[in-house]
Amino acid sequence: MAVAFAGWWSLGACAPDRGTIGAVLGQTPDQRLVLRDVPPALAAGRAGLLPGDELVLIDGRDVRELDERGVRRALAGEVGDAVKLTLLREGRVIRVTVRRTPPPKKS
Secondary structure (H helix, E strand, C coil), X not given: CCCCCCEEXXXXXXXXXXXXXXXXXXXXXXXXXXXXXXXXXXXXXXXXXXXXCEEEEECCEEHHHCCHHHHHHHHCECCCCEEEEEEEECCEEEEEEEECEXXXXXX
């Protein structure tokens, strides 16, 4: 599935004492949030999420109600804490609980 992106955010980069799902999200021209990159060693990759998955809900909250800052806040939290995500993959609804991992080390 080819997806055109209007913009993107890294959700792997956050404060060193905060956890992350460890994914890069892209926003499509029609404002959908799609996972662009999912490193296998971080939370989203460990949970089996894939590039191209569309993020729909974070802990039951519609992502269309959130701006970029709101999405970052909803996805970041304490390392090891869970966040419930609802995604669309090829027309199927996927619900997964992701345990936040430490952010990747900067080289």
